[in-house]
Amino acid sequence: MISRSLHLVLQSSKRRLRSAYHLLPVRFRLGRTFRRTYDFLQQSQWWSREEIESYQLGQLQAMVQYAGENSPYYRRAFRERGMAPDGIRDLKDLVRLPLMTKQILQSNLDEVVVQNVPRRRRHYLTTGGSSGLPFGFYDDARTSFPRESAFIYHLWSRVGFQVGDRTVVIRGGVVDTADAGRYDHYDRDRRELALSSYHMTDDTLREYVAIIRRYRPAFIQAYPSAITILARLISENAIRPFESVQAILCGSENVYDWQRQAVEEAFHCRLYSWYGHSERSVLAGESETSRAYFLCPEYGYAELIDPDGNPITQPGVPGEIVATGFNNRVTPFIRYRTGDVASWSAEPSTDGRHHRALERIEGRLQELIVTETGRRISMTAINMHSDVFDNVRQFQFLQKRRGQVVFNVVRKNSFTDSDTRYIRSELERKLGPDMQLSIHFVDEIAPTPRGKHRFLIQKLPVEFGD
Numbered sequence: 356m357i358s359r360s361l362h363l364v365l366q367s368s369k370r371r372l373r374s375a376y377h378l379l380p381v382r383f384r385l386g387r388t389f390r391r392t393y394d395f396l397q398q399s400q401w402w403s404r405e406e407i408e409s410y411q412l413g414q415l416q417a418m419v420q421y422a423g424e425n426s427p428y429y430r431r432a433f434r435e436r437g438m439a440p441d442g443i444r445d446l447k448d449l450v451r452l453p454l455m456t457k458q459i460l461q462s463n464l465d466e467v468v469v470q471n472v473p474r475r476r477r478h479y480l481t482t483g484g485s486s487g488l489p490f491g492f493y494d495d496a497r498t499s500f501p502r503e504s505a506f507i508y509h510l511w512s513r514v515g516f517q518v519g520d521r522t523v524v525i526r527g528g529v530v531d532t533a534d535a536g537r538y539d540h541y542d543r544d545r546r547e548l549a550l551s552s553y554h555m556t557d558d559t560l561r562e563y564v565a566i567i568r569r570y571r572p573a574f575i576q577a578y579p580s581a582i583t584i585l586a587r588l589i590s591e592n593a594i595r596p597f598e599s600v601q602a603i604l605c606g607s608e609n610v611y612d613w614q615r616q617a618v619e620e621a622f623h624c625r626l627y628s629w630y631g632h633s634e635r636s637v638l639a640g641e642s643e644t645s646r647a648y649f650l651c652p653e654y655g656y657a658e659l660i661d662p663d664g665n666p667i668t669q670p671g672v673p674g675e676i677v678a679t680g681f682n683n684r685v686t687p688f689i690r691y692r693t694g695d696v697a698s699w700s701a702e703p704s705t706d707g708r709h710h711r712a713l714e715r716i717e718g719r720l721q722e723l724i725v726t727e728t729g730r731r732i733s734m735t736a737i738n739m740h741s742d743v744f745d746n747v748r749q750f751q752f753l754q755k756r757r758g759q760v761v762f763n764v765v766r767k768n769s770f771t772d773s774d775t776r777y778i779r780s781e782l783e784r785k786l787g788p789d790m791q792l793s794i795h796f797v798d799e800i801a802p803t804p805r806g807k808h809r810f811l812i813q814k815l816p817v818e819f820g821d
Contacts, residue, residue, distance in 0.1 A: 381519035384544050385505075388498050392505035393518070399653055400509070404709040407652045408446065414681045415656055416443045419452070422687040425469035428459075429687065449656070450666060454677065455691040457482075461490040464686070468493055472685050482633040492634065492686040502682055503635060506654055507606075510640035513706075514602045514627045516574055521599075523567055524549045525577040525585070526607065539566055548572065552581040552802060560588045571599040579605045579628070580810065583614045584749070586621035596623040606631060609716055630716055632695070636680030636688040639713060647700040647712040655680040657711070658690070659699060670701035671714070725815055727758030727789040743781045746770040751800045752811040759791045766796055 382390055402410070422429040423440025432453050433440060443449065460467060468477075478496035508518055524547050538551040538559055548570050550563050563585065567575070575582065582603055588594070603618055603626045610628045618626045629640035630648050636655050639648035650657055659667040659674035667674040676695045680688040700712040724732040744750065749765040762782060766774075775794060782792055803809060 381544070381546060385518075386501050389501035389505045392502050393509055396505065396509040396651075396653060397512070400708055400710075402652075402709065407709060411652055411656050412443075412446055415446070415449060415679060416441070418679065418681060418687060419443050419689060421684065422469070422689055425471045426467055426687060427470070428463050428466040429689065431466075446656070449658070449679065449690065452690050454660075454664065455689055457490055457692070457694070460492060460686075464490070464492060468686050469684065477685055480633060492683075494635070494683050494685050499635075499683075506638055506651060507629070507631075510629050510638070510651070511574070511604055511627070513640065513643050514604075514625065516602075516604070519546055520573040521570065522547045522604075523570060523572040523575045525552050525563075525575065525581045538562075547576075552578060555581065555584050555802075557588065560585055564589070564594060567597055567600075571597075573599060573601050574604055575600055575622075576604040576606075579608045579610045579614050579618075579626075582618055582626075586618045589621040590617065596621070600624055602627050605629075630695075630713070632693060634678075634680070634688055634691065634693070635683060636691050637676060637678035637693065642704070642706045642708070644706055645702060645704075645712070647702050647714060648697070648716065649704065649708060649710040649712045652710055654682065655688075657713075659697065667699070670699045673698045676713075723813070724752065724754055724760055724786070724790070724811065725757050726787060727791075729757075730787065730789065732786060732790075743777055746774045747778075749800050751809065753814070754811070755814045757815060758789060759793070760786070761793045761795055763795050763797050763800060765798065765800060 382393070399410075419433075419442075420440040423433050424430070430440075433442075436451065436453060438451055442451070455467075472495070476496050477493040478499050479491055479493055480499075481491045508516065522545075538554045540549045541547075542549065548566070550566065551559075555563075577585075582605065589596075600622055602624050603622055605618075605626055606629045610626065615626050615628075627641055628646075628648075629638070631638040637650070637657050638654040639650045639657075641647065642649050656679045658677040659672075660677050661667055661672075661674050673696050676693045676697055678688065678691050678693055680691070695716055697713040697716045700714045702712060704710060704712070726732065746767045746769045747764055748767050751763045753761040753763060755761075762778070764778070779792065779794060783790075786792060
């Protein structure tokens with residue numbers, strides 16, 4: 356039994372160690388895997404096109420061989436295709452491999468997972484289920500988090516972010532003190548102040564403004580939907596911008612043009628967007644000078660396919676993003692159908708990098724409204740940054756039947772019948788004659804379990820090209 360005096364000495368030593376730990380720069384607190392990955396990316400971003408292709412081919416060959424040797428599912432799939440695990444000789448050979456789908460992962464996870472990684476090293480992750488098909492998978496518990504952080508911080512460095520910069524975060528995550536009525540939490544290790552995206556009422560938003568002003572962050576990281584709600588409050592109340600904020604860092608959702616305009620007008624700085632997903636098989640972000648999404652070639656290899664599965668190579672033609680990730684050695688994602696739609700950009704890089712680029716993500720498949728005649732209307736085509744919605748506090752589309760859509764509206768006190776007529780007129784003009792619109796008034800619109808504020812809840816099984 357430890358004596359009281361020894362217990363006090365040990366407690367005092369722990370406090371001193373914690374204090375010394377927090378004196379270290381953030382990049383050291385995040386560990387060796389983070390530092391090695393981040394430093395590698397800061398150098399590799401300037402590779403020539405030939406160096407990039409050589410690296411990607413090597414990574415693809417290694418991943419395919421590794422999966423074929425250690426994953427029962429891939430071993431069988433390659434054998435059925437008559438392809439040896441070492442059969443990748445060229446980047447074009449990848450199309451010989453079968454496509455991986457969410458349904459396959461959901462039904463065959465135990466067989467997809469490799470057999471050579473012990474269970475104690477497996478970290479279980481889940482998708483948000485925005486496609487209507489949530490599922491889980493495994494990554495390496497030791498390297499997954501620091502490696503992912505290194506890639507994200509590297510992307511942000513394009514707009515001036517440095518590891519350790521003060522950051523406010525408004526993107527999911529449950530704030531532990533929410534039950535006590537406090538909706539902020541400070542992560543001392545990463546110098547991040549989290550504000551709950553689950554509690555964005557007028558009262559809490561005004562409190563968030565005061566908290567941000569006191570904290571003086573260099574960057575705000577947010578879901579586009581969440582930062583748009585805050586931007587609207589700032590603009591409507593003529594709140595002065597935050598002088599310390601250099602950029603708004605947005606990911607995990609589409610960024611619509613009207614959102615970008617609203618946020619940049621409110622915050623007087625740039626909204627920078629990146630694209631990725633929970634499965635961590637593809638990552639891309641805007642550059643210093645462009646709105647195109649430049650792919651991270653060290654993260655994975657991306658393809659675009661048409662509805663028949665054929666590769667798309669020419670710019671401007673929309674296709675589904677298919678990705679092969681390089682970093683997950685527990686659940687390999689090889690030729691994984693992401694369910695996201697984009698097109699290749701013809702815009703050449705002007706920042707010294709030789710990365711392939713996607714034009715803006717045209718719409719994740721569940722962000723398309725389907726009309727009676729089968730037309731698909733992307734949410735990007737419905738501009739919500741106009742005087743039509745001046746008296747609307749919040750809104751959301753809901754589709755359960757083809758050719759019918761419900762527009763749920765949370766009204767401001769200033770909302771009148773003329774606003775209803777104006778909204779109906781504008782939306783019917785954009786949706787077209789083959790779409791029946793219903794407007795419902797609700798008291799609130801709840802965020803998703805991950806704290807997102809979705810603009811469309813799509814209940815139809817919207818498939819690309821069905």
